[in-house]
Amino acid sequence: MPPTSRDAVALRGVTAGYPRRPPALRDITARLPRAGRTAVVGPNGAGKSTLLGVVAGVLRPTAGSVTRHEDAGRRPALVVQRSAAADALPLTVRDAVAMGRWAHRGPWRPLTRQDRAVVRDCLDRLGLLDLAGRQLGELSGGQRQRALVAQGLAQDARLLLLDEPAAGVDLAATRRISAVLADAAERGVTVVQATHDLDEALRADHCLLLADGRLLAEGPPAAVLTPEALARAVGLRR
Numbered sequence: 195m196p197p198t199s200r201d202a203v204a205l206r207g208v209t210a211g212y213p214r215r216p217p218a219l220r221d222i223t224a225r226l227p228r229a230g231r232t233a234v235v236g237p238n239g240a241g242k243s244t245l246l247g248v249v250a251g252v253l254r255p256t257a258g259s260v261t262r263h264e265d266a267g268r269r270p271a272l273v274v275q276r277s278a279a280a281d282a283l284p285l286t287v288r289d290a291v292a293m294g295r296w297a298h299r300g301p302w303r304p305l306t307r308q309d310r311a312v313v314r315d316c317l318d319r320l321g322l323l324d325l326a327g328r329q330l331g332e333l334s335g336g337q338r339q340r341a342l343v344a345q346g347l348a349q350d351a352r353l354l355l356l357d358e359p360a361a362g363v364d365l366a367a368t369r370r371i372s373a374v375l376a377d378a379a380e381r382g383v384t385v386v387q388a389t390h391d392l393d394e395a396l397r398a399d400h401c402l403l404l405a406d407g408r409l410l411a412e413g414p415p416a417a418v419l420t421p422e423a424l425a426r427a428v429g430l431r432r
């Protein structure tokens with residue numbers, strides 16, 4: 195089904211990539227349905243992170259267009275995988291989540307009572323209240339990952355983009371993140387997540403399957419993630 199204005203985001207013929215490299219995405223036409231969860235699936239190097247960057251507006255396509263239909267002046271929230279730079283900063287978990295509110299207040303502005311309530315709620319939803327005073331750099335990988343998801347949630351964006359939010363996270367935390375994202379979608383947020391977890395992808399409302407920078411299939415996850423399509427994606431079948 196081609197993209198329509200009822201979708202949160204429409205990509206049309208998008209080609210994008212990095213300087214002096216062949217395109218990481220080639221001629222992608224796809225839709226991201228509003229107030230639902232979209233899973234972006236594909237092998238390493240398929241272009242999932244690049245697609246999230248293009249949708250977030252941090253990477254400009256070299257051809258084609260990305261239309262975000264429900265921005266209304268609000269920036270999308272992009273949750274990337276943990277970075278060494280963020281880990282090195284002297285931040286508590288609460289500080290890191292509070293930075294999510296900068297999207298509303300501007301950097302370094304004092305938080306309002308409402309901001310603090312949002313931060314507390316996001317910490318609670320990710321099971322981080324007990325860790326709120328700890329330094330981000332002291333957390334385990336999975337705990338830090340939850341803190342980054344909480345920071346994304348605190349931005350209160352209409353469009354929440356997450357790059358493998360459950361990478362390196364244990365089963366209980368994976369379920370918690372999944373439930374938090376489902377809840378956000380029910381509240382009207384358009385949630386898009388890159389994932390290698392096929393069970394998680396099957397819980398989404400919509401799925402994009404990428405391989406080698408191209409869109410192999412798009413639609414309901416169960417229809418997209420067939421054994422044949424997955425074999426094609428990893429190059430086991432033409």
Ligand SMILES: Nc1ncnc2c1ncn2[C@@H]1O[C@H](COP(=O)(O)OP(=O)(O)OP(=O)(O)O)[C@@H](O)[C@H]1O
Nearest residue numbers: 212215218236237238239240241242243244245388
């Ligand atoms: N900053 C960058 N500079 C140059 N090339 C990059 C950069 N980031 C990604 N690439 C290249 O773009 C292609 C797509 O990478 P991308 O990170 O989007 O894939 P992915 O599907 O997210 O992979 P993974 O599952 O490993 O996270 C790869 O060939 C990769 O080497």
